[in-house]
Amino acid sequence: MTSSPFMARPTTVSMVMLKVLGALLPGIALYAWFYGAGMLVQIALASISALAAEAAMLKARGQPIGFFLKDGSALVTAWLLALSMPPLGAWWMIVVATLFAIVIAKQLYGGLGNNPFNPAMVGFAVMIVAFPAQMAQWGSAGAHLSAGDQLAYIFTRALPPGVDAIASATPLDHLKTQLTLGASVGDTLAEPVYGHLAGAGGEWIALAYLAGALFLWRKRLIPWQTPLAMLAGVAALALPLWLVDPAHFANPLFHVFAGATMLGAAFIVTDPVTGPTTPRGRLIFGFSVGVLVYVIRVFGGFPDSVAFAVLIMNIAVPFIDQATRPPAFGAKKGGRA
Amino acid sequence: MRVLHAFHGGVHPPENKAQSTGTPIATAPIPPRLFVPMSQSLGNAALPCVKTGDEVLKGQKIGEADGRLSAAVHAPTSGKIVDIAPHAYAHPSGLAELCVVIEPDGLDAWGERKPLADWQALPAADVRAFLADMGVVGLGGAVFPTHLKLSAPSLDTLVINGAECEPFISCDDMLMRERAADVVAGITIVATLMRPKEILIGIEDNKPEAIAAMREACKGNHFEVVTVPTIYPSGGAKQLIRRLTGKEVPHGTRSTDMGVQCFNVATVYTVERAIEHGEPVTSRIVTLTGDVERPHNVEALIGTPMNFLIDYAGRRTGVSEVLMGGPMMGFALPDEDAGVTKASNCLIARSPALLPDRPPAMPCIRCGDCASACPAELQPMDLYWFAKAKNFGKAQEWKLFDCIECGACSYVCPSQIPLVDYYRFAKGEIWGAERDKKAADRARARHEFRQYRVERDKEEKAQRLAERAAAKDLAAPSSQSTLPADDAKAAAIRAAMERAANATSANVAAPTLSDDAKKAAIEAAMARAAARKAEKQAGETQRSANVTQPAAPAGMDDAKKAAIQAALERAAARKAEKQAADTQEQGSANRVKPAGPATMDDAKKAAIQVAMERAAARKAVREAQDAGQKDKNRR
Numbered sequence: 017m018t019s020s021p022f023m024a025r026p027t028t029v030s031m032v033m034l035k036v037l038g039a040l041l042p043g044i045a046l047y048a049w050f051y052g053a054g055m056l057v058q059i060a061l062a063s064i065s066a067l068a069a070e071a072a073m074l075k076a077r078g079q080p081i082g083f084f085l086k087d088g089s090a091l092v093t094a095w096l097l098a099l100s101m102p103p104l105g106a107w108w109m110i111v112v113a114t115l116f117a118i119v120i121a122k123q124l125y126g127g128l129g130n131n132p133f134n135p136a137m138v139g140f141a142v143m144i145v146a147f148p149a150q151m152a153q154w155g156s157a158g159a160h161l162s163a164g165d166q167l168a169y170i171f172t173r174a175l176p177p178g179v180d181a182i183a184s185a186t187p188l189d190h191l192k193t194q195l196t197l198g199a200s201v202g203d204t205l206a207e208p209v210y211g212h213l214a215g216a217g218g219e220w221i222a223l224a225y226l227a228g229a230l231f232l233w234r235k236r237l238i239p240w241q242t243p244l245a246m247l248a249g250v251a252a253l254a255l256p257l258w259l260v261d262p263a264h265f266a267n268p269l270f271h272v273f274a275g276a277t278m279l280g281a282a283f284i285v286t287d288p289v290t291g292p293t294t295p296r297g298r299l300i301f302g303f304s305v306g307v308l309v310y311v312i313r314v315f316g317g318f319p320d321s322v323a324f325a326v327l328i329m330n331i332a333v334p335f336i337d338q339a340t341r342p343p344a345f346g347a348k349k350g351g352r353a
Numbered sequence: 354m355r356v357l358h359a360f361h362g363g364v365h366p367p368e369n370k371a372q373s374t375g376t377p378i379a380t381a382p383i384p385p386r387l388f389v390p391m392s393q394s395l396g397n398a399a400l401p402c403v404k405t406g407d408e409v410l411k412g413q414k415i416g417e418a419d420g421r422l423s424a425a426v427h428a429p430t431s432g433k434i435v436d437i438a439p440h441a442y443a444h445p446s447g448l449a450e451l452c453v454v455i456e457p458d459g460l461d462a463w464g465e466r467k468p469l470a471d472w473q474a475l476p477a478a479d480v481r482a483f484l485a486d487m488g489v490v491g492l493g494g495a496v497f498p499t500h501l502k503l504s505a506p507s508l509d510t511l512v513i514n515g516a517e518c519e520p521f522i523s524c525d526d527m528l529m530r531e532r533a534a535d536v537v538a539g540i541t542i543v544a545t546l547m548r549p550k551e552i553l554i555g556i557e558d559n560k561p562e563a564i565a566a567m568r569e570a571c572k573g574n575h576f577e578v579v580t581v582p583t584i585y586p587s588g589g590a591k592q593l594i595r596r597l598t599g600k601e602v603p604h605g606t607r608s609t610d611m612g613v614q615c616f617n618v619a620t621v622y623t624v625e626r627a628i629e630h631g632e633p634v635t636s637r638i639v640t641l642t643g644d645v646e647r648p649h650n651v652e653a654l655i656g657t658p659m660n661f662l663i664d665y666a667g668r669r670t671g672v673s674e675v676l677m678g679g680p681m682m683g684f685a686l687p688d689e690d691a692g693v694t695k696a697s698n699c700l701i702a703r704s705p706a707l708l709p710d711r712p713p714a715m716p717c718i719r720c721g722d723c724a725s726a727c728p729a730e731l732q733p734m735d736l737y738w739f740a741k742a743k744n745f746g747k748a749q750e751w752k753l754f755d756c757i758e759c760g761a762c763s764y765v766c767p768s769q770i771p772l773v774d775y776y777r778f779a780k781g782e783i784w785g786a787e788r789d790k791k792a793a794d795r796a797r798a799r800h801e802f803r804q805y806r807v808e809r810d811k812e813e814k815a816q817r818l819a820e821r822a823a824a825k826d827l828a829a830p831s832s833q834s835t836l837p838a839d840d841a842k843a844a845a846i847r848a849a850m851e852r853a854a855n856a857t858s859a860n861v862a863a864p865t866l867s868d869d870a871k872k873a874a875i876e877a878a879m880a881r882a883a884a885r886k887a888e889k890q891a892g893e894t895q896r897s898a899n900v901t902q903p904a905a906p907a908g909m910d911d912a913k914k915a916a917i918q919a920a921l922e923r924a925a926a927r928k929a930e931k932q933a934a935d936t937q938e939q940g941s942a943n944r945v946k947p948a949g950p951a952t953m954d955d956a957k958k959a960a961i962q963v964a965m966e967r968a969a970a971r972k973a974v975r976e977a978q979d980a981g982q983k984d985k986n987r988r
Contacts (some may be wrong), residue, residue: 018717019445019774021760022680022708023366023520024699029715087715129716237413239721293721293734337735344727344752345361345591346603 033088097191128223231283249306396422410464447687519679539621
């Protein structure tokens, strides 16, 4: 370094990514608690596939492998993807999803920092479009298999004797099905698959994600605008519709705590690479994602929709950034003084 | 309590100031040789007014100011001038600058010191001229001539900058602690000259002793010492003005236009030394810090070689380079032999252990930390992208030139990208392209003028021939009188005189348009060239006339005409040159507004603009003339 500044804050991308992984830990712990150790297997599978895919692609692209592998960004993608996928999904599903995320959505665009779409969400979207049936099978909370049985099921799809079905629809999926069958929201949410706010257990996991987001915000690693705007976007449609017709529309808290909303708000829309950089842009981006999440969830064809909402808004990010560039120092209209 | 205004962004790097504030300001020893650079102000380098072998006394003028942005340079101590030659200079470019080399006699004997005793009674212009003559320039680092900043017509707020926000630097802190009374006396002088409504002294809250000393010294007058939070770059003039007054000075405008003027504490100190004590700027306080045994502040003579000072402070092993200025905006000295200048506020002996090298850069992850830190409220990650892609148009659109290169973005970047380097690169490329474009424009203007001249001569010749033919027809019955020739001569003289009149009026009008000496000089050169050419043509015509007998009368006319034209053009050229000289003599100081550092460039720019407009006008005229055969491509 022969030119100024000769001082630099000793933060690195690796440290940023490590803190993001750390912030995911409480959510993962609760996830494993409610849904069993299968989730940990999925995370391990995703991590290994992601690192292998990243290394192979870096080698193919002639990039330094170790230098980029230790940035931790592949692990973040892997973990987020694993948390979005069914915890007892077959082993090849998470592997295919991860390969898609790393190889196509990230490395083919030029690797870290150059991908226009959130890699984890691309991996998830590909899987839910290509394998909707398998992706809809979630191990319901409380239907506990032992860790070994879960492991066996993930790799061999073999269930222990005496158990004939462990998979069930997600709470969001179930609600949607029930509503089409003419049931009311109130009756449906009274079923045991739901807890206080949303899916039983899911609300606690969501709170753990929220805690992780608060930690990242305190560490100045994520802005407050995007997550808050996303939750506001979800509530912006959920609240009036619920007020008008509570029998057909679930309450805003349900939507905020159900599915991947909180994971999305805390860890997906806050991805710096694929999100806007201006404060106003972050508000617009987050809010739009929130609105789309609700629209697709309630009126669209997919029970959960965070991935699609994020990917759709990823397209708009360059324009949002351009349109919301703040005026330079001294160039404010009307003056701030 | 005064209401402070936040400015956007900023960072808080480790301060590292305590190392050098433990001991009082020491006087640095006189080195065996002083290398006093003539370039000590934002404008032209001073012109040496001594010669090798001269004996000089401390404070004796050794360099005359050259132009209004320049300031005089003085002998820092008594001794003998041993050389006047280019020598290593404290600039990142590493280019040598003209230095007066003095071998001190060790006596440090002052010449006559003449304070400006009755400065309150003198016209402000005289005080300003005195300060220029005493070499008073901004000691904050920009070395902007102080006399220029003192001529604001009216002022709301006078801001005295004691913020000193860069890490490691403590020279202003120590100055305020130890010489607060002199600083305040300097402020009084500046305030008397500028008559501001309020006077605010901004000091960062990490200098409690300086704040206390200045508060004490300010007792009994209406100067207000304002404590500002320690956030880099609050010592930037625009940031400090924003902090203290809430006014934001946009890029390209001067704070004076908004009724605020800002002076560094060290500058007002030298104002006081000059006016009250008759001492020109021959030394300055320099912080010696970093990897040295005794980090402290010294009062060092201008021209003291920097390695001499670092050795004096006790250079440690492992020092890889010496930085001048702070770690955020300073630069590594290409040659440590360079002499201290009026801008040398701090020398940091750098070792990789103290200020480690930047780790290799990762790709930008668009985290936006740089945008949050940018005090100019730019989008550094976008500028980086544009600079990297050499998309300079977009970079300018994204306000690249609003960047003050404070380095806050580089400092916070988690990918460790040397962002500021990219902006410097982009700015350099844009400046280079502009230089090339200006050169091309000048060449084009010259070429077009030549074409115009050739065409005009052709037309005149045709006209002359036509007139002669007409006259011949008319005069056919009568004898072969000299009348046609006279007519032709008369026409030629008329045409030449018209041209000369045009040229003269252009020369007269141009300076009033642009106020620019350079423009007139170019005009003169062009006229001279035209004159030379005309003379040459005249000679040629004469020669050809001698050969081809039938064409003789016409040839003679041409020659005469050309000679007259040449003479007229020479006269015009002389006139233009004289005007150019006049303009230069007047220094345009009073006519041109005291613009910022850009004045010279502005004048040049204006001149080029005028020239271009003239070229365009010529082109339009020509186009109108041959409208018949106008081709679409030229539009």
